[in-house]
Amino acid sequence: MNDDSLDEDIPTEFETDNPCPACGSKLYFIFYRTRITYEEAVEIETFFCKKCLYKSTQVRQIEREEPKTLVLEIRNHDDIRTILYRSPEAKIQIPELEAEIEPGEISTGEITTVEGVLSHILEKLQLFDDNDADPDSLARITKRIRDIIDGSGEKFTFVMEDPMGKSRINSGRVIVLKHTD
Ligand SMILES: [Zn+2]
Known part of the structure; x- marks a missing residue:
C-alpha cells in the first residue's frame, strides 16, 4: 500500500440539504480525487439522487501548467x-x-x-x-x-x-x- 492510495480513489459520500432538481428528494454528494490520463490529478464531485438517479458531475483539475x-x-x-x-x-x-x-x-x-x-x-x-x-x-x-x-x-x-x-x-x-x- 503506497501513500497515494490513502487519499485517492476513495469516494466520500454524504447526504446534503440540496433538493434534486428532477424529483425534490435530498441529493447525495460524492467526492473523490483520482488520476486520469497521463497522471493528471483531478477532483470529481457528483451530486446524486438515490431516488430517481439524477446525477450531476463536475471535474476540477488541481494545478495549472504551461499554456x-x-x-x-x-x-x-x-x-x-x-x-x-x-x-x-x-x-x-x-x-x-x-x-x-x-x-x-x-x-x-x-x-x-x-x-x-x-x-x-x-x-x-x-x-x-x-x-x-x-x-x-x-x-x-x-x-x-x-x-x-x-x-x-x-x-x-x-x-x-x-x-x-x-x-x-x-x-x-x-x-x-x-x-x-
Ligand atoms: Zn431525484
Missing part, C-alpha cells in the same frame, strides 16, 4: 471516439467546419470525446436563430458534421487551445504546441 495547443487530425470514424479532457479555459476550433466553442460555456472541466464535441456543435447550430446567419452555410456545416458522425465525412483538424495547459487528447498522434513568448 499549450493540442492538434489532432481526425482521419476516420475511429478517431472521433478519441477521449479527451477539456479544461474550463480551453477553446476548441475546427477550422474546416468554421466551428468554434469558446471557454466559459462550461465552468468546470469535462471528459468527453471528439464525437461529444461534434454533437455539442450540432446542438448549438440547431439553436442558432440569428438573422445574420446565412441559412445555406448553417445547413452545409450541419450536413458536414452529420456526415462525420455517420462515418462518411472528410477528415478535419481538431484544435484545442488551452491557457491552463491541462487539457489532454488521448491519442498517440496528437501534436502539442507550447506557447513560448
Whole structure:
C-alpha cells in the first residue's frame, strides 16, 4: 500500500440539504480525487439522487501548467471516439467546419470525446436563430458534421487551445504546441 492510495480513489459520500432538481428528494454528494490520463490529478464531485438517479458531475483539475495547443487530425470514424479532457479555459476550433466553442460555456472541466464535441456543435447550430446567419452555410456545416458522425465525412483538424495547459487528447498522434513568448 503506497501513500497515494490513502487519499485517492476513495469516494466520500454524504447526504446534503440540496433538493434534486428532477424529483425534490435530498441529493447525495460524492467526492473523490483520482488520476486520469497521463497522471493528471483531478477532483470529481457528483451530486446524486438515490431516488430517481439524477446525477450531476463536475471535474476540477488541481494545478495549472504551461499554456499549450493540442492538434489532432481526425482521419476516420475511429478517431472521433478519441477521449479527451477539456479544461474550463480551453477553446476548441475546427477550422474546416468554421466551428468554434469558446471557454466559459462550461465552468468546470469535462471528459468527453471528439464525437461529444461534434454533437455539442450540432446542438448549438440547431439553436442558432440569428438573422445574420446565412441559412445555406448553417445547413452545409450541419450536413458536414452529420456526415462525420455517420462515418462518411472528410477528415478535419481538431484544435484545442488551452491557457491552463491541462487539457489532454488521448491519442498517440496528437501534436502539442507550447506557447513560448
Ligand atoms: Zn431525484
